[in-house]
Amino acid sequence: MICIGLMVLMRHMECASRVLFLWKTEAEEQRERASDMGRRNEALVYNILPPHVAVHFLGSRKRQHEELYSQSYAEVGVLFASMPNFSDFYSEETVNNQGLECLRFLNEVISDFDALLELPKFQDIIKIKTIGSTYMAASGLNPTRVVKPDDPTEVRWAHLALLVDFALELKKALQSINEQSFNHFVLKMGINHGPITAGVIGARKPHYDIWGNTVNVASRMESTGKAGCIQVTAETCEILQSFGYTFEQRGLVAVKGKGQLMTYYLIGKGGGGGVFTPQASPQPGGERIMETVKEEEEEEEAQAAADSDQTALLNNVSIKPISGLVDA
Numbered sequence: 001m002i003c004i005g006l007m008v009l010m011r012h013m014e015c016a017s018r019v020l021f022l023w024k025t026e027a028e029e030q031r032e033r034a035s036d037m038g039r040r041n042e043a044l045v046y047n048i049l050p051p052h053v054a055v056h057f058l059g060s061r062k063r064q065h066e067e068l069y070s071q072s073y074a075e076v077g078v079l080f081a082s083m084p085n086f087s088d089f090y091s092e093e094t095v096n097n098q099g100l101e102c103l104r105f106l107n108e109v110i111s112d113f114d115a116l117l118e119l120p121k122f123q124d125i126i127k128i129k130t131i132g133s134t135y136m137a138a139s140g141l142n143p144t145r146v147v148k149p150d151d152p153t154e155v156r157w158a159h160l161a162l163l164v165d166f167a168l169e170l171k172k173a174l175q176s177i178n179e180q181s182f183n184h185f186v187l188k189m190g191i192n193h194g195p196i197t198a199g200v201i202g203a204r205k206p207h208y209d210i211w212g213n214t215v216n217v218a219s220r221m222e223s224t225g226k227a228g229c230i231q232v233t234a235e236t237c238e239i240l241q242s243f244g245y246t247f248e249q250r251g252l253v254a255v256k257g258k259g260q261l262m263t264y265y266l267i268g269k270g271g272g273g274g275v276f277t278p279q280a281s282p283q284p285g286g287e288r289i290m291e292t293v294k295e296e297e298e299e300e301e302a303q304a305a306a307d308s309d310q311t312a313l314l315n316n317v318s319i320k321p322i323s324g325l326v327d328a
């Protein structure tokens, strides 16, 4: 009788320890899943927000959703880069899969632009967003950067020169995509510098953005610019000259809310610097960057490009699929 009782007790204990083991394993798996989810969420936050802003949001778990994050900066560079002939060829027709092929191409371009930001030399450039086919980026958005008013221009505005280098790399990247896909897209870019306010808008879908007159004028430098050129204000031109960039004067441009602004087109780097008119004083030895196409030639080219792009895009096999979009 005692033996039977002991056997029942042992059996019961064995069952209990098995159940306990299963519970423990399940709890362990749940903990693993939760920390994996946490890591993914963290990676996502780092992807959508600049690192220092991500740190701010992930730092305090008790942070209120409604709490506004904002930060003012005195010296920032802002770049707008658009593909003016992109909207010309975008259409939703059967031949281009209701516009999907155009989006594939745009995705390829923007992804290649994003990839440039991975380069260590561009780590201080932050992508703000894309607006249609326009790429918006900024430099100098680093709250830990300490700048003294008497620091030389070369120190204070090194990030602005870097933004110009980045703009030139965007041009090269687009050119390389053009060569692979038999397209002829060109970038129209505008750069400005000055104070801005940065902030994160939205709680569930947070978006980091920058605002201020500096941003408005940068956008105007792009919208009033010329395809293939980088247009800057006189003040930005002056700073960039000390980094060896050369410019040609464009003339007075009517900028909404600002009146007539004297603007300049970037020509290149090296060769002694200075503002000059290329026709009057050709650049000796300096790398020539600006495309000096005449307005009419440019329009014709853009039209021809738009026509051939339709065909080229449809024949293009090197384009990466748009994740999510294709699956949707």
Ligand SMILES: Nc1ncnc2c1ncn2[C@@H]1O[C@H](COP(=O)(O)OP(=O)(O)OP(=O)(O)O)[C@@H](O)[C@H]1O
Residues within 6 Å of the ligand: 131, 136, 209, 210, 211, 212, 215, 216, 217, 219, 220, 256, 257
């Ligand atoms: N954070 C931003 N993101 C994208 N574009 C911006 C941003 N801030 C300003 N801009 C753009 O800068 C341009 C100039 O802005 P501004 O406030 O001078 O004129 P606006 O009256 O708002 O613009 P519009 O005349 O184009 O309607 C606008 O086209 C605006 O879209």
